[in-house]
Amino acid sequence: MALTQAKDGNIVSLDSSQLFGKLPNMNGATLTGITSPSIHKTSSDPTIDSNGYSLGDLWANYSNGTLWVCTHVETGANSWNNVGTRSGHVNAGSGAFGIQGTISGFTSGGLIGDGSQFSHYVMTTDKFDFSSNTTASDHGDLTKNRMGASGSSSTTHGFTSGGSRGTGTSRFAVTRTDKFTFASAANSTEHNELVLARGMTAGHSSKTHGYVSGGFAVSDALSDSIDKFSFAAANTIADHGNLSVSKGYGAGLSSETQGFISGGATNIGANNNISTIDKFDFSSNTTAAPHGNLSGNRSQSAGISSMTTGYTAGGNTGNYSSVIDYFNFSSNTTAASHGDLSVARNECTGYSHTTKGYISGGKTGAGVYSSVIDYFDYSSNTTATTHGDLSVAKSLSAGTQY
16 A cells, blocks of 8 residues: 555654655745844954843854854843853853952052041052962052042943042042953043942942942041942942941942942941941842841951852951951851951951952051951961052052952
C-alpha cells in the first residue's frame, strides 16, 4: 500500500539510510513570526551607557573582533555579555556599578589644618590603586576647595557633593556637586547644586543616581534632608525624603536598592554621637526607617559596602576609634565587630572594593592628621593592613571608587 502523506501513526520505525532526495526550494519571504536581532557594527566595545538597544541585540567590534549580546536593558545601566571569550562582560549589576570598584579609589577635598585659613581646605582629588601598595597620585582639582563633602560613584564618574569652609561665624556650607572622570586625570566640572547647602553629609549610590543625606547647614543647623540627582543629566537635583532624625557626620553606605547612614552626631559641639542606622529606598521618596544600631555611639566614621553587608570603620566615640562594625543589609539587627583598623582615627574616608574595604586619612589625635590607607577583607575578621599613603595627610574627604 502506498502512503500519500506521512503521519505519526504511519511511522513505526525509520532508519536514516532510508532518507534520501532533496527538499524543495523554499521562499523565505513567505515565512512569518521570525525576527532577527539588531547588529550594531562599530570600532569600540559597548558600555553600560550604550542605550537604545533591545534584549538579544548584538554589538560587533570590528577593530578587535569581539561580539557582545545585550542581556539587560536599563537606561544608563545596560549589560552586555562577551559571547566570544565569555569574559570581560560589561555588567551594571552584581557589584559592577558605583557601589563597588575593582581598580582605584579616589579621595576628594578635605582638611589639612584647623580650618582657620582657606589654604587648610583641600582642592585636589587623589587616586590610589587597589592592586598596589603605593602613594596616591594627583587626579585633578575640584571646582572649590572644601571639607566634609560626600562622594557618590557611577561606573564612569565620581561626584563630590556639598561640604563646608571656614570656622566659627565665618563658616559657610557649599551647595555644589562636582563631577570628574575616573578613566583620566582632569579637573572636576560643576554637575548640580544641592537643594540645601550643607557639609558633613553622607553619600550613597544607586545604578543611576547619587544621594546626599543629613549634614550641617548654615550656622551649624542640622539637616535631615535626602537629596537625589541623576548621574547622566546635570541640574536634576530633587528632594528624596528625610532621615528619621537630623544628624551630620554619619557614614554613608549603599546596597543595590537602598541607602544606609550609620551613626552620626545630633550636635556639632560636645559628644552627641548616636548609634542609629537609618535606611531609605532608592525607588521611593519617604522618611527613612531604623535599621538596627552600631555596637556603640559614634560619628565621623568611614562607610564601606559589599553587596550584602555594610561596614562602619573608625570614628569619634568621645575618643578615637579603631573598631570596624558590620551589619547585614537584609536584616535589622545590632552591628557586630569585624576587626580593627591599623590605628585608631576619626574623620576618615571609606572606599568599597568587590572583596575588600579601604579606609584613608583622618585624625589620630588633636591636630594630628593621617595619610595612611588601610584595607581589610570582607571574608575575615582581622586587623586591617596598611596599603600605602595619600599624597598628603588629611581628614574629612569624600571617597569614590572605580
